[in-house]
Amino acid sequence: MGTVIDIHTHIVPARLAADPKRDARWPSVELSTGDQAMVIIAGKVFRKIDTRSWDVERRLADMVEDGTDMQVLSPMPELLSHWLPPDDAEYLADLMNDQIAGMIAQAPGNFAGIGMVCMQDVPRAIRQLDKLKALGFAGIEIGTHIDGVALGSEGLFPVYEAAQSLDLGIFVHPLHPAGMERVGGSPEFAATAVFPLETALASVSLLAAGVPERFPRLRVLLSHGGGALPWILPRMDFGWSLGARGKMTRAPSNLARQFWYDSILYDPVSLSFLGNAVGESRIVVGSDYPFTIRQKQPGAFASRALSSEAVLAENSFGFLGRRYDVARLRGTAVAGPPRG
Numbered sequence: 083m084g085t086v087i088d089i090h091t092h093i094v095p096a097r098l099a100a101d102p103k104r105d106a107r108w109p110s111v112e113l114s115t116g117d118q119a120m121v122i123i124a125g126k127v128f129r130k131i132d133t134r135s136w137d138v139e140r141r142l143a144d145m146v147e148d149g150t151d152m153q154v155l156s157p158m159p160e161l162l163s164h165w166l167p168p169d170d171a172e173y174l175a176d177l178m179n180d181q182i183a184g185m186i187a188q189a190p191g192n193f194a195g196i197g198m199v200c201m202q203d204v205p206r207a208i209r210q211l212d213k214l215k216a217l218g219f220a221g222i223e224i225g226t227h228i229d230g231v232a233l234g235s236e237g238l239f240p241v242y243e244a245a246q247s248l249d250l251g252i253f254v255h256p257l258h259p260a261g262m263e264r265v266g267g268s269p270e271f272a273a274t275a276v277f278p279l280e281t282a283l284a285s286v287s288l289l290a291a292g293v294p295e296r297f298p299r300l301r302v303l304l305s306h307g308g309g310a311l312p313w314i315l316p317r318m319d320f321g322w323s324l325g326a327r328g329k330m331t332r333a334p335s336n337l338a339r340q341f342w343y344d345s346i347l348y349d350p351v352s353l354s355f356l357g358n359a360v361g362e363s364r365i366v367v368g369s370d371y372p373f374t375i376r377q378k379q380p381g382a383f384a385s386r387a388l389s390s391e392a393v394l395a396e397n398s399f400g401f402l403g404r405r406y407d408v409a410r411l412r413g414t415a416v417a418g419p420p421r422g
Contacts, residue, residue: 090368191409234291281309
């Protein structure tokens with residue numbers, strides 16, 4: 083295979099101190115034993131993590147094993163913290179962006195960055211977009227809603243306009259999904275079953291609000307293959323033909339080809355279906371590293387399901403907005419990141 087870029091990976095800083103002066107939902111990271119740590123939110127353990135979340139050397143070694151040459155780093159979604167007061171959210175975003183920038187600096191040929199901004203305060207978010215651009219990041223990660231505000235809300239349009247103007251992409255990731263009460267109090271099904279439905283809700287909101295047409299140069303990446311969206315596009319097209327159009331002047335299946343989609347579908351038949359629905363040129367490799375739901379060997383998986391070699395890296399350059407000088411890792415022994 084050629085160069086492989088994994089566009090969907092997450093990081094958590096090794097140190098994020100609890101702060102009693104901040105909101106009760108302020109997240110913190112507590113180191114435990116060995117390489118283990120815990121993310122604490124509102125006084126409870128949200129997730130157990132390990133050094134893969136922040137250790138560059140370990141990530142590079144795993145990338146060799148996975149057949150990946152570059153990872154695009156983004157925050158663990160829960161740390162987006164769209165529910166925090168704006169002062170706290172802005173400060174946390176700066177901390178997370180600095181963490182990502184520091185990791186990139188240790189291996190610039192193997193990492194790129196997608197940061198975060200204070201989406202619950204639009205003027206602050208726009209100011210932080212300028213900071214991210216100065217850091218050389220490719221875009222921002224946002225949740226599928228902003229603490230209950232739909233992504234198609236016109237109140238968020240200034241952020242989309244600014245991102246388009248700055249040539250920054252937007253990576254949409256499921257967060258606090260709707261409908262959990264309908265699965266009978268079984269939270270273990272959130273990531274596997276409810277996240278895809280949540281992504282579809284956010285995607286429909288963007289389509290119905292006319293975001294792809296109003297911001298035609300805005301690059302939007304839908305995680306986990308767009309969730310359920312590709313499967314409901316024929317139904318949406320039929321409704322559109324009957325007048326259920328929202329602000330769409332073109333059929334939903336046509337507009338959906340303006341989005342980008344990662345390959346984390348686990349099943350080659352499903353990924354092949356996605357390629358037929360939205361076009362293989364809109365699909366990028368993703369893994370969800372380093373979490374349990376991770377798709378291992380993501381480049382090889384995508385190659386088995388899709389016919390286009392461009393999915394491995396070329397499509398990622400398209401979403402990221404520029405070409406990167408990627409340092410090939412596969413077939414090499416990684417002793418550690420370069421030290422400056």
